[in-house]
Amino acid sequence: MDSIDWWRTAVIYQIYPRSFADSNGDGVGDLNGITERLDALVSLGIDAIWLSPFYRSPQADAGYDVSDYCDVDPLFGTLADFDRLLARAHDLGLRVIIDLVPNHTSSGHPWFEEALTAAAGSPERQRYLFRDEPTDWQSVFGGSAWTQVPDGQWYLHLYDVSQPDLNWRSADVRAMFEGVLRFWLDRGVDGFRVDVAHGLIKDDTFPSYPETPLGVLAKANAPYWDQDEVHEIYRSWRAVLDEYTAADPSRPRVMCGEANVSVPRTARYVRPDEMHQTFNFPYLTTPWDASALRAVIDASLAAYGEVGAPSTWVLSNHDVVRHASRLGYPPDSPAGAGIGIGDPQPDEELGLRRARAASMLMLALPGSAYLYQGEELGLPEHTEMPDQFRQDPNWVRKNYTERGRDGARVPLPWISSAMAFGFGAGEATWLPQPTGYGRYARDLQEVEPTSTIGMYRSALALRHEFDLGRGDLEWTSEPGAAVLAFRRGELQVICNLGPDPVRLPAGAELLLSSSPDVEAQVPTDCCVWWRAQP
Ligand code: NOJ
Numbered sequence: 001m002d003s004i005d006w007w008r009t010a011v012i013y014q015i016y017p018r019s020f021a022d023s024n025g026d027g028v029g030d031l032n033g034i035t036e037r038l039d040a041l042v043s044l045g046i047d048a049i050w051l052s053p054f055y056r057s058p059q060a061d062a063g064y065d066v067s068d069y070c071d072v073d074p075l076f077g078t079l080a081d082f083d084r085l086l087a088r089a090h091d092l093g094l095r096v097i098i099d100l101v102p103n104h105t106s107s108g109h110p111w112f113e114e115a116l117t118a119a120a121g122s123p124e125r126q127r128y129l130f131r132d133e134p135t136d137w138q139s140v141f142g143g144s145a146w147t148q149v150p151d152g153q154w155y156l157h158l159y160d161v162s163q164p165d166l167n168w169r170s171a172d173v174r175a176m177f178e179g180v181l182r183f184w185l186d187r188g189v190d191g192f193r194v195d196v197a198h199g200l201i202k203d204d205t206f207p208s209y210p211e212t213p214l215g216v217l218a219k220a221n222a223p224y225w226d227q228d229e230v231h232e233i234y235r236s237w238r239a240v241l242d243e244y245t246a247a248d249p250s251r252p253r254v255m256c257g258e259a260n261v262s263v264p265r266t267a268r269y270v271r272p273d274e275m276h277q278t279f280n281f282p283y284l285t286t287p288w289d290a291s292a293l294r295a296v297i298d299a300s301l302a303a304y305g306e307v308g309a310p311s312t313w314v315l316s317n318h319d320v321v322r323h324a325s326r327l328g329y330p331p332d333s334p335a336g337a338g339i340g341i342g343d344p345q346p347d348e349e350l351g352l353r354r355a356r357a358a359s360m361l362m363l364a365l366p367g368s369a370y371l372y373q374g375e376e377l378g379l380p381e382h383t384e385m386p387d388q389f390r391q392d393p394n395w396v397r398k399n400y401t402e403r404g405r406d407g408a409r410v411p412l413p414w415i416s417s418a419m420a421f422g423f424g425a426g427e428a429t430w431l432p433q434p435t436g437y438g439r440y441a442r443d444l445q446e447v448e449p450t451s452t453i454g455m456y457r458s459a460l461a462l463r464h465e466f467d468l469g470r471g472d473l474e475w476t477s478e479p480g481a482a483v484l485a486f487r488r489g490e491l492q493v494i495c496n497l498g499p500d501p502v503r504l505p506a507g508a509e510l511l512l513s514s515s516p517d518v519e520a521q522v523p524t525d526c527c528v529w530w531r532a533q534p
Contacts, residue, residue, distance in 0.1 A: 006095065007191070007254045007276050007368060008310040009469020010047040011460060014372045016318045017054045017076055018062060019411045019431070022424025029411065031077035033424070035085045037414075038092055040442065044376060044453070045460030048095035050193050050256075052318060054082070055101075058108045060162040061393055062318075062409070064099075064195060065106035069180040086188050095190035097256065102177050103196035104163040112164050120153050127172050128164050129156035129202065136210040137224065142398035145213075158199060158213065158224060160393045168200040168233060178240060185244045190253060197234070197257030197269060197278070201227040226261045234274040256312070263296070264303035271307045277368060280312045284320065287331050288354055290482050290497040294475070297365065301473065304367070310469075311367035315358055316375050322408050325381035327354035338392075338403030339383040348436075352378045353525045356455060356514040360527040361495045363459045364488060366471055371456075374412050377440045378452035381407040382433070389432055406431055416441035450516045458512050462529060466491045483522075495527040507533045 021033030031054060041049065053063035054076040063073070072079050089096045105112055111127050118124035120132070134146030134154040146154040147161050156165045166173045181192070203223035213222055234255070241253040256277040259269045266278045286296045300311040315323040321339060328351025329344070339345070355378060362369055385407055387395075392404030411429040415422030416438040420429050445451035463469065468488050477485035482498025491511065496502050501521040504510070508530040510518065515526045522528050 004249060004252055006047060007252070007256075009366075009467075010095070010368045011045070011363070011463070011469075012048045012050050012097065012256075012368065012370050013041055013044070013046040014050045014052065014317060014370060016052045016373055016409060018052075019409050019423075020373055021412070021414070022420075022426075022429075025424050025426035025428065026075075027420075027424065027426065027428030028075055028430045029423070030075070031072065031081040031085050035081070035088050038085075038088055038094065042092045042094065044457055045464065046094070046371065048097055048190065049089065050097040050370070051099060053099045053101060058106055058162065060106065061160050062391070064101055065104070065108075065160065065163050066101050067106040067108040067110075069101075069176075070183045083187065090188070096188075097191045097193055097254070098184060098189050099195060100177075100180070100192040101195040102166065102168075103199045104157065104159060104165045107162045107164055115155075115164075116149060120151060123172070125153070127167055127170050129167050130154065131156075131206070135206050136208050138210065138212050139397065140213050141394045142402075156202070158196075160397065162393075165202070166200075168230075169204070174233070174236070178236070181237060181240050185241070185253060190251065191241070191276070192255050194234075194255055194257045194275070196260075197275070198226045198230065198259040198261050199224055200233055201229040203227060226259070226265060231268065231271075231274060234269065238273055238275070263299050264306075267303040267307050267309065270304065270309035277310065277312050279314055279317075279370065281314075283362075284314050284316075288327055288358070288497060289331070290477075290484050290495075291480055293361070293497075294479065294484060297473070301366070311365070312370060313362045313365050313367060314370040314372075315355075315362055316372035316408070317370070318372065318409055319405050320408065322355075322372070322375065322379060322381045323358060324348075324351045324355035324375070324378050325383060325407075327351045327358060328380075338394075338405060338407055339381060340387060340403040340407075341384050343383070343403070345383055346380070348380055350525070351380060352452070353515060356452060357495055357525050357527040359456065360459055360512065360514045360529065361484065361493070363456075363463055364468055364486075364491070364493045364527075364529060366469060366473055366488070368469065372408075376453050376456040377413070377442060377445060379412070379437070379440050382410045382431070382437075383407060384434065385410075385432060391431070410434070410437070413437040413441040415443045455512070455514060459529075462491070462511055490531050492530055492532075493527065494522050494530070496522045496524055499524060504528070504530060505532070509533045 018029050020029045021037045022029045023032035055066045056068035056071045056073045057063045114124045130153045137145040139145040148154050245252045254276040257269045257275045259278045263282045269275050269278045286292050304311040325346045328346030390406050392406050394404035410431050411423040413421035419427045445453040474487045477483050484495040501523045511529040513528045
């Protein structure tokens with residue numbers, strides 16, 4: 001933890017607390033489970049962790065439905081457990097970023113309960129978006145975005161009916177969240193990942209907009225996404241964070257926005273007085289195609305560079321099909337909305353080979369990278385989960401047409417021969433693990449140098465050694481080529497997405513390869529890092 005702008009180059013590991021490690025055997029991961037196993041992440045070489053929500057919540061959307069922003073849900077532990085986790089992480093040199101869910105509360109939040117019993121037009125209702133008439137807006141999870149309450153009014157919920165949207169023009173809402181920021185900053189967190197950062201302000205003329213709100217990238221013209229007024233909220237939060245940073249400049253507190261919009265719109269969220277980072281979803285959604293990847297890399301570096309912010313890079317998270325499965329499909333992949341029994345299945349071997357290459361490509365780029373728990377194991381999606389286990393509200397709200405996100409959220413395999421593959425003390429797991437997960441267990445990979453975890457560890461060590469998070473990228477391949485080749489100072493990269501093997505330059509010293517079959521040539525779907533021999 002030595003750099004005051006650590007976030008510019010950080011590799012940040014997303015922990016999905018439900019599925020990381022279960023210390024009490026109830027089948028759901030918890031904070032103590034995380035604390036006990038932080039060592040495994042330190043040895044991987046990451047800089048920070050981001051924790052998905054662990055707050056009090058009815059768990060209608062796996063914790064993204066918060067009923068108390070300043071407490072830990074008993075499912076995950078206690079505030080004291082959180083403090084221990086934070087202290088242990090800091091002792092180990094890891095920064096800790098927590099999730100902030102400001103777009104909506106849970107319908108179980110005391111404010112929403114008060115709003116329901118209060119009259120139309122009351123201050124209690126003004127904290128949310130109640131109207132006498134609904135509009136034609138659609139929920140991200142399917143169906144109308146409006147639900148009627150007994151006195152005839154309607155409230156807006158861009159997500160599940162149990163996630164009422166807050167009114168960010170309300171002074172109460174602003175004051176409450178400033179208090180939430182301070183509560184966690186006072187406890188010592190290093191920053192926040194801001195959920196639905198592009199959605200807090202809605203066009204208050206409530207125009208007609210019947211379209212479905214989301215593929216993975218929000219549509220640009222929707223009256224509830226990416227409205228100009230959101231930026232002023234982030235400026236006010238930045239001032240709060242900067243107060244804490246000024247009090248201890250060795251520990252800058254940071255924000256990363258889930259601003260699910262296109263590049264260059266994302267860059268507007270990271271102007272110098274706003275957030276520090278935004279997720280690069282355009283990168284995540286780019287197909288395995290050299291020209292398309294080169295274009296998104298160039299566009300990202302240019303757009304973020306213009307506002308003096310680092311680009312970020314990401315391939316997987318808890319909302320999308322894991323990249324080891326996504327890349328196992330042909331380019332017109334059906335993988336976007338989740339995979340289940342009866343769906344075309346990915347080619348597991350091809351997916352893993354490409355996932356390893358894609359991860360090495362990503363980790364060679366300048367800026368900050370996000371990893372999703374399990375990707376360091378090359379973990380595939382659970383693509384054949386029986387439907388009766390599904391818990392994602394998407395599945396029900398979209399009338400059982402989209403399998404949704406459960407396949408990416410399955411409890412991690414730690415020990416191949418243990419019950420629940422060592423996820424917890426007992427046999428229980430809140431989602432079933434596929435039998436094939438045993439092959440990916442961490443204990444098997446730890447002793448195998450060419451394993452996926454071995455590759456990530458070597459890549460992160462080289463990333464530090466060559467300071468790959470900083471500096472420029474200089475292409476050495478031609479635009480339009482099926483190979484991506486570039487120079488990062490002394491270290492050079494060749495990622496072969498084409499059908500033919502590519503010769504390594506004479507005298508090249510191979511530093512790391514995504515597949516074991518590299519000698520003089522880089523085969524298809526392989527990424528290598530090399531340098532010229534002195
Ligand atoms: C984005 C989160 O990542 C996702 O899991 C959640 O369902 C929505 N925001 C709503 O909070």
